[in-house]
Amino acid sequence: MILECGCPGEYPPWRDEDVDLGGSVVHELSVPMFLHMPLAFEAYLKKQQEALIKLQLAERWPGLVLFSTGMLRGRMLRLLHEDTHSLSTQVRHLPSPFHLRAHLHHGNISTARNVIRDMQRELIDSGRMPKELYLAYLTCPRCSEDRGGERLLLLRRWEESLVLRNRARRRGEPDQE
Secondary structure (H helix, E strand, O other): EEEEOOOOOOOOOOEEEEEOOOOOOEEEEEEEEOOOOOHHHHHHHHHHHHHHHOOOOOOOOOOOOOOEEOEEEEEEEEEEEOOOOOOOOEEEEOOOEEEEEEEOOOOOOOOOHHHHHHHHHHHHHHEEEEEEEEEEEOOOOOOOOOOOEEEEEEEEEEEHHHHHHHHHOOOOOOOOO
């Protein structure tokens, strides 16, 4: 269910946990950026939604968009049902493994800096190399008051790192597997 404003009505129950989305089917849309700032963000959200309707693709959590920025190009991912098959070049499977550390943040992007820093520190301390950061806006300014405030789902992709794991062992920290 997508709300009138475009926010997801439902979202995954991921709260401060690691999730593996490896092999998941996604619809991916490239977004132009200028120094990590998206250009025409809402237009690309609408374009992706229209593409999903035209291709008759069903989302796992309708309206949930995982957004990652880059210097000149970012991307939007929408998780599709596992039995989805499409010849579209925008539909693909995520590589396996595709580990994510999830955190539900009550606030907007301007208040998320410390949370993101803490997530990164926790990953490094546990012997995992942080990779790209994905944001999923769960509420917009229009619906945030009715839905209990602004919410972001912060997802940090990570990979196992033997170097970081050995460094944690030398410091005497227990192995977290």
